[in-house]
Amino acid sequence: MTCLRLSAVERAQLAMMLEVTAFPKPGNVDRCHDYPETRLEHFLASTIFARPALEEAELGKGRLGEIIKHAVRDTNCHAGGNTHFGAFILLIPLVYGKTIEGAMAAIANTESSDAVAFYKAFAMTAVKMNATDDLDVNDPHTLTLIRERDMNLLDIMQHSAANDMVAREWVTGFPLSRRGADLLKENGPGRDSIVRTFLTLLAMEPDTFIAKKHGMEVARETMMAARDVLDGKRSIEDLDEECIRRNINPGSIADITIAAIFLALGEGWSWDS
Amino acid sequence: MTCLRLSAVERAQLAMMLEVTAFPKPGNVDRCHDYPETRLEHFLASTIFARPALEEAELGKGRLGEIIKHAVRDTNCHAGGNTHFGAFILLIPLVYGKTIEGAMAAIANTESSDAVAFYKAFAMTAVKMNATDDLDVNDPHTLTLIRERDMNLLDIMQHSAANDMVAREWVTGFPLSRRGADLLKENGPGRDSIVRTFLTLLAMEPDTFIAKKHGMEVARETMMAARDVLDGKRSIEDLDEECIRRNINPGSIADITIAAIFLALGEGWSWDS
Numbered sequence: 089m090t091c092l093r094l095s096a097v098e099r100a101q102l103a104m105m106l107e108v109t110a111f112p113k114p115g116n117v118d119r120c121h122d123y124p125e126t127r128l129e130h131f132l133a134s135t136i137f138a139r140p141a142l143e144e145a146e147l148g149k150g151r152l153g154e155i156i157k158h159a160v161r162d163t164n165c166h167a168g169g170n171t172h173f174g175a176f177i178l179l180i181p182l183v184y185g186k187t188i189e190g191a192m193a194a195i196a197n198t199e200s201s202d203a204v205a206f207y208k209a210f211a212m213t214a215v216k217m218n219a220t221d222d223l224d225v226n227d228p229h230t231l232t233l234i235r236e237r238d239m240n241l242l243d244i245m246q247h248s249a250a251n252d253m254v255a256r257e258w259v260t261g262f263p264l265s266r267r268g269a270d271l272l273k274e275n276g277p278g279r280d281s282i283v284r285t286f287l288t289l290l291a292m293e294p295d296t297f298i299a300k301k302h303g304m305e306v307a308r309e310t311m312m313a314a315r316d317v318l319d320g321k322r323s324i325e326d327l328d329e330e331c332i333r334r335n336i337n338p339g340s341i342a343d344i345t346i347a348a349i350f351l352a353l354g355e356g357w358s359w360d361s
Numbered sequence: 362m363t364c365l366r367l368s369a370v371e372r373a374q375l376a377m378m379l380e381v382t383a384f385p386k387p388g389n390v391d392r393c394h395d396y397p398e399t400r401l402e403h404f405l406a407s408t409i410f411a412r413p414a415l416e417e418a419e420l421g422k423g424r425l426g427e428i429i430k431h432a433v434r435d436t437n438c439h440a441g442g443n444t445h446f447g448a449f450i451l452l453i454p455l456v457y458g459k460t461i462e463g464a465m466a467a468i469a470n471t472e473s474s475d476a477v478a479f480y481k482a483f484a485m486t487a488v489k490m491n492a493t494d495d496l497d498v499n500d501p502h503t504l505t506l507i508r509e510r511d512m513n514l515l516d517i518m519q520h521s522a523a524n525d526m527v528a529r530e531w532v533t534g535f536p537l538s539r540r541g542a543d544l545l546k547e548n549g550p551g552r553d554s555i556v557r558t559f560l561t562l563l564a565m566e567p568d569t570f571i572a573k574k575h576g577m578e579v580a581r582e583t584m585m586a587a588r589d590v591l592d593g594k595r596s597i598e599d600l601d602e603e604c605i606r607r608n609i610n611p612g613s614i615a616d617i618t619i620a621a622i623f624l625a626l627g628e629g630w631s632w633d634s
Binding site for chain 1: 367374378379382392393401403408410438439440552632633
């Protein structure tokens with residue numbers, strides 16, 4: 089069997105596919121569990137439709153904000169709502185820059201036009217960001233503020249970083265994505281490694297997607313419950329069941345896991361055990 | 362939500378993804394069931410890796426045999442074995458020709474070079490074709506015969522058509538793929554429609570992939586069992602369980618279902634219910 093090295097685009101798509109199909113993942117869509125509005129097939133369709141924007145990123149030309157907007161626009165073609173917005177925030181700069189260092193350089197080079205494009209992408213999704221601050225995505229005044237203050241896309245992410253672990257990766261240099269990639273390589277090849285890595289990340293950091301929906305207390309509670317699973321005090325199926333029942337979705341840990349898989353695939357980690 | 366019309370490439374990839382994720386499908390890999398050697402993730406990786414060859418086909422240039430060979434080569438990059446060889450035999454000409462009529466015209470225009478390329482693709486897979494005839498893929502003499510007789514790719518398919526319902530589609534004008542597309546549109550949108558269509562096709566024709574592995578008697582038996590499910594005499598889960606236990610895989614009906622989904626998506630059928 090001859091196998092050329094995977095391209096960055098293929099690694100990104102594989103990462104999206106492998107993360108969503110890995111199971112069991114407490115509280116999230118996977119092979120064995122859909123939500124009424126959002127199903128596995130929506131995530132997989134999004135993986136297919138993301139191709140052109142990922143190819144733009146791979147060329148390393150064009151503007152990061154525009155490319156993210158294209159990814160969101162092209163993957164909005166189904167009824168499943170926001171599937172990969174957070175994943176694109178991580179994947180697009182990583183594909184563009186080829187490494188974390190390259191991603192950070194591209195991020196530093198963004199301008200207010202990127203911030204404007206990003207907000208337009210944001211408005212296409214139903215994602216709630218900080219509802220209480222002055223950068224409200226639905227307020228046209230926001231775009232004026234962005235231009236007046238000459239905020240680039242890094243400034244935008246900085247603005248949300250306290251409450252959004254995905255945005256925080258842009259500010260801090262992708263440490264959680266890096267950690268996840270290292271965990272995958274330690275945990276071995278294949279699906280079980282993805283599940284263990286997801287759970288380990290969940291046990292280390294409160295998921296800010298949970299915090300936004302349910303408050304930080306529930307996010308911490310979920311983190312400690314993941315630790316209990318890793319310590320053998322509780323089954324993963326039991327935690328999955330509770331998260332589903334209470335609609336607790338570790339969506340940001342999922343996004344970080346996608347970025348981790350992307351990095352690990354480029355460093356020799358095998359998805360195919 | 363703005364949605365541009367799906368391209369032929371996207372329809373082909375969606376078709377591959379939707380077919381494999383539909384469940385329950387008696388005896389085949391789906392969301393709830395893997396085989397030890399071949400898992401859902403292999404089929405989904407193949408869907409991603411097929412993109413360049415499908416894009417070649419969409420351009421409508423190049424040679425059908427070469428494009429099929431590229432599709433097989435690019436999707437061989439995993440340990441799951443042959444996942445989509447039959448699906449490519451159907452999808453590549455349909456994407457290339459844009460319609461069944463266009464596909465048949467392209468098929469008629471193939472030459473011995475396409476047949477040679479096809480046999481080289483074939484040799485990359487572990488698929489058994491007719492072991493008893495004189496066109497043995499592992500026999501280098503075969504390629505000499507093909508050139509001497511100036512057989513084109515249609516001639517090759519004609520040679521296998523009696524025992525292979527996928528090859529037969531090339532000879533007879535894709536009637537089963539057409540029937541499947543019509544069934545999908547009758548059965549309504551979404552996953553349940555795919556399952557019902559798969560079952561209906563299975564109940565109408567003995568699956569030649571089953572026949573090659575287990576003999577025509579078992580293929581007919583499976584066809585009649587599918588009819589029992591449609592008639593309410595038996596549950597689909599029960600048939601699925603028996604097929605898994607006996608390693609009965611309706612692989613060619615799956616390939617035809619993929620082609621049917623591809624056609625139906627281009628005719629207004631909605632996958633997203």
